[in-house]
Amino acid sequence: MKFFYHFGKYLLMMRDMLTRPENLHMYWKELLRQMNGIGVGSLIIIGVISLFVGAVTALQFAYQMGSTFFPDYLIGYIVRDTMIIELAPTLSGLVLAGKVGSNMASELGTMRISEQIDALEIMGVNPNGYLIMPKIIAAIFIVPPLIVLAALLGIYGGYWAAENYGISPANYQKGLLYLFDPFNVVIMTVKSVIFAFLIASVACYQGFYVKGGALDIGRASTRAVVYGSILVIFFDYIVALVLT
Amino acid sequence: MIEVKDLKKSFEDKAILKGITTSFEAGKTNLIIGTSGSGKTVFVKCLVGLLTPTSGTITYDGIEFTALSQREKKDIRTKIGMLFQGSALFDSMTVEENVMFPLNMFSKMTAKEKMDRVNFCLERVNLVGANKKYPAEISGGMMKRVGIARAIVLNPKYLFCDEPNSGLDPKTALVIDELLGDITHEYNMTTIINTHDMNSVMGMGEKIVFLHQGYKEWEGTRHQLLESDNETLYDFIFASDFLKELRKGAGQSIKLSK
Numbered sequence A: 001m002k003f004f005y006h007f008g009k010y011l012l013m014m015r016d017m018l019t020r021p022e023n024l025h026m027y028w029k030e031l032l033r034q035m036n037g038i039g040v041g042s043l044i045i046i047g048v049i050s051l052f053v054g055a056v057t058a059l060q061f062a063y064q065m066g067s068t069f070f071p072d073y074l075i076g077y078i079v080r081d082t083m084i085i086e087l088a089p090t091l092s093g094l095v096l097a098g099k100v101g102s103n104m105a106s107e108l109g110t111m112r113i114s115e116q117i118d119a120l121e122i123m124g125v126n127p128n129g130y131l132i133m134p135k136i137i138a139a140i141f142i143v144p145p146l147i148v149l150a151a152l153l154g155i156y157g158g159y160w161a162a163e164n165y166g167i168s169p170a171n172y173q174k175g176l177l178y179l180f181d182p183f184n185v186v187i188m189t190v191k192s193v194i195f196a197f198l199i200a201s202v203a204c205y206q207g208f209y210v211k212g213g214a215l216d217i218g219r220a221s222t223r224a225v226v227y228g229s230i231l232v233i234f235f236d237y238i239v240a241l242v243l244t
Numbered sequence B: 001m002i003e004v005k006d007l008k009k010s011f012e013d014k015a016i017l018k019g020i021t022t023s024f025e026a027g028k029t030n031l032i033i034g035t036s037g038s039g040k041t042v043f044v045k046c047l048v049g050l051l052t053p054t055s056g057t058i059t060y061d062g063i064e065f066t067a068l069s070q071r072e073k074k075d076i077r078t079k080i081g082m083l084f085q086g087s088a089l090f091d092s093m094t095v096e097e098n099v100m101f102p103l104n105m106f107s108k109m110t111a112k113e114k115m116d117r118v119n120f121c122l123e124r125v126n127l128v129g130a131n132k133k134y135p136a137e138i139s140g141g142m143m144k145r146v147g148i149a150r151a152i153v154l155n156p157k158y159l160f161c162d163e164p165n166s167g168l169d170p171k172t173a174l175v176i177d178e179l180l181g182d183i184t185h186e187y188n189m190t191t192i193i194n195t196h197d198m199n200s201v202m203g204m205g206e207k208i209v210f211l212h213q214g215y216k217e218w219e220g221t222r223h224q225l226l227e228s229d230n231e232t233l234y235d236f237i238f239a240s241d242f243l244k245e246l247r248k249g250a251g252q253s254i255k256l257s258k
């Protein structure tokens, strides 16, 4: 029952967000601020994680193959596809659910508790439109490039690890080009857009309706991270089911 | 002038306002007083439409606010300024950007005109040289001033203040009160102020509405206040035994400045 109550309220929040901006320029500025926050704030952590995940994937695959008859170059192929299809979008999704999700929820929660949202409304600004819409749009535009970057860095991490393991760069590169299916990139993009939307909208919902005090902001941002992560994994499965 | 008729507000089954009828005049500082938790904030939030009353009507200079659509309410809101209890400044913006925000959203002024208006308002609240500071970097009293400057930047007809001097030292509180009084008279605004601070009540109460247990227990001017024989009001004003003794000692001879 509670689920339906929250889902209904979530839908209403999304509906109220879709009004004509009072002033396009101000909304645009807010959008840029959010894009900057999400992008710059997440670049380093996503970069570091992807590099190492790519490296680990390469190492472990090389280890698993051991002295079997599989050719070396398959490492490039495996790293490329696991990064693109699964690891880059899902791991980045989880990291972003933590970082961006908690950020958005606590920003909105603070604005709610300190009556900044009321202040906007009194001025005649639609707070859903001005605060939530730019966050969701910014996420949808910034998360996919971040995830593409994650995939590239992962592949580079794999390259680096494979070389240290004794696999020639030429072979790794050969693997990278082996049986490349552009549709996998489509899967990655679809996942990134869905994850971005889910993470941002759920975090906004949690933050926007905070009641109480500072502790409740903390709770809301924890919920944003937990629900965001679960949804990322769940929709990862759904997309895999539908698109493969 | 704002008129309120039989305003009621409940949360779930908890009645907070149980039928309030009163009016607030233009060019005057109208005070809503009452103990903490008596529903002052709820009352003001109903007046400006941040909360929807359970029943009753609110009329702004003849326009029935409670009957308006969301969009029509937005029009009235551009004539409303509000100072929140915690100032409610936007954390991500500087003092200057905070005050300029309503102008950026709603006015068609040039950048220079906006800047001039912002500086004018900041000077009006005696705050100069803090333009580039963030809310986290200034004191509570300064935040209130920025809040006032932001509230008046669009020349509102109606100004609402929720406990404008809570959390301030008595001296700063007095300055803020005087400022609000001056601005009200200068621009002939309908100003409504929530407070439980007796200094403010005696200093600026041109019209006072006393809320108690969801009802309007008493209303009048500050001059009538001391002569009132309303027991509940008496208890509220002379909250401490010390004050009560003092009042007995002084008889009825406490005089107010004009």
Ligand SMILES: Nc1ncnc2c1ncn2[C@@H]1O[C@H](COP(=O)(O)OP(=O)(O)O)[C@@H](O)[C@H]1O
Binding pocket: B011, B016, B034, B035, B036, B037, B038, B039, B040, B041, B042, B043
């Ligand atoms: N959104 C709300 N939901 C439920 N109860 C509320 C809400 N807002 C205020 N109240 C209750 O209304 C009463 C009056 O609160 P308030 O108007 O803030 O008092 P005051 O401003 O006079 O100190 C309090 O008991 C408070 O718990």
Ligand SMILES: [Mg+2]
Binding pocket: B040, B041, B042, B085, B162, B163
């Ligand atoms: Mg209050």
